[in-house]
Amino acid sequence: MMMESEVKDLLSEIASNSSRASFKRLYLLYYNKLFSLARSLVKSDEAAEEITDDVFLNLWMQRATLTMINNFTYYCYTAVKNKSLSYISRP
Template sequence: MKNNQDFLNHENFYLKLNSGDKSAHELLFKLYQNKLMCIAKSYISNKEDAEEIVQDVFIKIWNNKSNISIKNNLNGYLFTCTKNLCLDYLKKKKRKINREGRVLQLEAVVNYNALADEGYSELIEQELNIQIEKAIEQLPERCKLIFSKSRFEGMKYREISDELNISIKTVEHQIGKALKVMHLHLKDYLTAIVFFLLF
């Protein structure tokens, strides 16, 4: 480890890193993966998500290898990059929860009020299912497939990721995209029903 750390301080290492030398990038990964995982897990409880964020840090370095200059502050750059990606993840997760929450709140009000009239409840449920099907049909094929596997087949994000050979982040992005379309499509419909039931 000492030899590896000494090599990090050598001018040649940064020249190799900037030129796209895979051995330099692999050494960087070997030395910093666990350290960055500790940082990521301090922000994010889900281990798989934390691992993806750490991978994204090294992917970012690789993709920008010729443009970044981290010789004088390697630790600071890696730690700051990890922290920023964690904060971005948390912001996106919060927006996703808010979107899902708004839809669920509207559906809960409709379901609660409609219980007073079984016949009307069935009518609302049928119409709601129709509207949901229409919203799903608006989704791109890949997004529709991922959303259906999650919501209708009950598959977890990891299972979808493994079956379709895509990253968990891609699954999350497609689910978020689907929920946004669903929310926009159902918003006016559900709001109209709530208004009718309450007033």
């Protein structure tokens, strides 16, 4: 796992330059862990993939504010957990 300072550097690069390369590194670094969390909660690969992709889409859309996130890992896990719980509670 990357050091938190390296993650902060990636976030800074994404926020200031809309760096697709840095975002791809972040995506590759976090995707499997976030997908696994979502799958463990929703019990569906398809739903877990959608949830994880939504989290990354939201991160990209809000990329200018990424440097305001104090603990990126916690932020991502919380986002996946909340989206998963919303999915589970759908009628």
